[in-house]
Amino acid sequence: DIQMTQSPSSLSASVGDRVTMTCRSSQAIGRSLNWYQQKPGTVPKLLIYGASTLEAGVPSRFSGGGAVTDFTLTISSLQPEDFATYFCQQAYSSTSFGGGTKVEIK
């Protein structure tokens, strides 16, 4: 099974900051990587699929990059509504999720 590791597990940032989080897979997965945002008590929301394709309706301040085993999710200018937990998901061999990165207010 493919293991997904996200880092950091949490980070503190201020509104307007540029934030980058990483996701690493235990084996090569090409670009079969999705990102989700989840706010407390709500359903995960798809942000990015195929490593870098922005889902319709998602603000352009979100961007995804990387390939093979190392991936990033970047928020170019953090907004108040972006404080949430972010999960990566590999879709190369069945599927599995990372443990999440919680973005908190500094």
Added chain:
Amino acid sequence: QLQLQESGPRLVKPSESLSLTCTVSGASISSDDYYWGWVRQPPGKGLEFIGSIFYRGKTYYNSSLRSRVTISVDTSRNQFSLRLTSLTAADTAVYFCARRDTGYTLRYWGQGILVTVSS
């Protein structure tokens, strides 16, 4: 507008089985384009994919749960169901149903149902 809604018991005793149903509205479950799946999330923890089913009955299960999981579909009711056996406290979680698109992309989710395993 596609909607998914989970239903089932919220409290189950250890060693017993859990049965949940997901009712799909706004679209037919009998689509050649999608699978329908289950994901769970223990309180305060991450997401775990349980498995998925195609409307013709083909299933995929998480290898770690395969021995305890059965997913079935009822196209006449536009529903699919999850059965999980031999429950322990570790199975306490919010259970989500979702539409599985190409590449396991999960665009549409039910609101989730918290299931507690406790005597």
